[in-house]
Amino acid sequence: MPKQVYNVCGYRLGRKKVKSSVCLCPCNIVPEKSENGGWRKDGDKVDLAEQSLLNKLIRHSLVRNRNQVEVLQRDPTSPLYSVKTFEELRLKPDLLKGVYNMGFNRPSRIQENALPMMLAQPPQNLIAQSQSGTGKTAAFSLAMLSHVNPANKWTQCLCIAPTYELALQIGQVIEQMGKYCPDVKLAYGIRGNRMERGIKLQEQIVIGTPGTVLDWCTKYRLIEPKKITMFVLDEADVMIATQGHRDQSIRIHRQLTKDCQMLLFSATFEDSVWRFAEQVVPDPNIIRLKREEETLDTIKQFYVVCKEKEDKFTALCNLYGSLTIAQAMIFCHTRKMAAWLTANLTKEGHQVALLSGEMTVEQRASVIERYRNGKEKVLVTTNVCSRGIDVEQVSLVVNFDLPVDMDGNADNETYLHRIGRTGRFGRRGFAVNMVDSKHSMDIINQIEMHFNRRITKLDTSDLEEMESLMS
Ligand SMILES: Nc1ncnc2c1ncn2[C@@H]1O[C@H](COP(=O)(O)OP(=O)(O)OP(=O)(O)O)[C@@H](O)[C@H]1O
DSSP: OOOOEEOTTSOEEESSOOOOSSOOSTTOOOOOBOTTSOBOTTSOOOOHHHHHHHHHHHOOSOOOOOSOEEEEOSSTTSOOOOOSSSGGGOOOHHHHHHHHHTTOOSOOHHHHHHHHHHHOSSOOOEEEEOOTTSSHHHHHHHHHHHHOOTTSOSOOEEEEOSSHHHHHHHHHHHHHHTTTOTTOOEEEEOTTOOOOTTOOOOOSEEEEOHHHHHHHHHTSOOSOGGGOOEEEEOOHHHHTTSHHHHHHHHHHHHHSOTTSEEEEEESOOOHHHHHHHHHHSSSOEEEEEOOOOOOOTTEEEEEEEOSSHHHHHHHHHHHHHHSOOSEEEEEOSSHHHHHHHHHHHHHTTOOEEEEOTTSOHHHHHHHHHHHHTTSOSEEEEOGGGSSSOOOTTEEEEEESSOOBOTTSSBOHHHHHHHHTTSSOTTOOEEEEEEEOSHHHHHHHHHHHHHHTOOOEEOOTTOHHHHHHHTO
16 A cells, blocks of 8 residues: 655645645645755755855854864874964964954864964865854955965965855955955956956955856956965855856866865765865865754753644644743744744734745845844744754744654654754753644654653643643
């Protein structure tokens, strides 16, 4: 007998064989294909470059990480340098002034090891991996600014990033850090930035996207690749998700000399990234900083049995009425459900923000910013923003719809990402799961087993019980 079939949004279709990439259930979703080929079950596009830009737009400080940095040196016999202060790097005074002016007091964890390697003489190649927000961009911006000779009026450092917007973001960091180095100039090798053929760029640093930078090197000959002494490839994992970018990066790399210092950065390190990294960075030193593990230890988990969405809504309101909640995040499966819930919560007088996939990155960043600043207490969202956002004061996460994978099974990883954002930094948090069918009860059981953590039943109509359980 064919297995129970679930649609792309997790909706049960019955016991028949259905092969469709279009949602056939009442959610009306037409799923979009993600850049790296996968479907999102909530219809929101997973665009790695967008995700990365969003992170940059909303990040104003370093991500906390207590893990040790793992360093693999090309020459294990050479002493391993790490610095605890920026002074130890013996930077030019104007550059040091720029670093302090950005509010950086000391190097971040990854910078402690990466900076001495990047600034070493003779130059050393480096592959560095650490999650977004740990200080990679600041590190290689500093390395480029320190590396160039301002007296030489030609391009010496080349940096490529996967998109126009990401290149602009990096450029801003370089401009800010190099504020007191007026002789160091920067050019943007991005679409729309037309240059006259035949001239040679005088800017010492060029930051751009692979296509334009390749054109500038080969077709327009604005840059002499043989004079490039530092090549930086940022967001390698995002870069290789687009075949064209991967090939263009390799073609740029081929034009450079063997002595050119190669630096590659990535937030993740799957095999494909590694294979690419090895191709463009010969004899590398490798620095890796493991992600701080999300933990469920400080989170109390509950489930509430409900009939249908109206019932879930009532449960949510009861929960809210009886608890002192700093801020809450509520996850829905579909944009449609998220919009419905937002409208109803607003009607009840809650200050609610909605985050969903059809918004531009800038709109999403502004919603998150407002929520972070406490302007709204509730954030309703689909999976699109379940990663990457750190809001320290979230005390309650509600799975209005449980996370399921394409086969309708518990999506444990997404569950962890969703609820892992509460109970952070030693604070206590609560996660409440809405169960509206036998299937969703099965999912709760699967999640319990997977994490070996109890998920307690909660009756939201019993105020006393709720208060004692959730205290
Ligand atoms: N040494 C430092 N001290 C304080 N803040 C820092 C330091 N280095 C970087 N930052 C800040 O931390 C945030 C993250 O840094 P950065 O953008 O360099 O990280 P990243 O690893 O490149 O992440 P992403 O790819 O998301 O930009 C930025 O707001 C940056 O200004």
